[in-house]
Amino acid sequence: MTVQDPATGAERFVIVPASYVFFLRDGDRGTEVLLQLRRGTGYMDEHWAAAAAGHVERGETAEQAALREAEEEVDVTDVELDFLTAMQRTAHDLPIDERVDFFFAARGWTGTPRIVEPEKCADLQWFALDALPDPVVPHEKVVLEGLRDGGIAPLTHHGF
16 A cells, blocks of 8 residues: 655555564473464464454554553453564555564463454464464464574564
């Protein structure tokens, strides 16, 4: 999607920001991550994805969006966020193909994660980072593999 710059008349692309929360815990199989199975969304349905994620709303910070999505999608509050990476990505086959995603990890929260939006989420499960399900949303898998391997750069790219 592009918009016309009022000052120059040039076309500029529109960046869509989103925030993601990977809930992590220590399990018998090492570090585990809570993932949802997307269904009925029209985007990456039948793929495993972050348990909580969504667009950053106007006037909202990336952290505020992450906290809001955690409450809206899995019914947890008081989430302790740790910033992981900002990812600039593109998908040339989508109508909006310029995105910036903010990824956070959470190891502390209040409540028990549960499916709140069953029309968008078919399942919610814990998986060991070294035994992820298939398929995982590709750009999210990049971050999960970085977590598994012991680190991820503060700025990452996907699709270029």
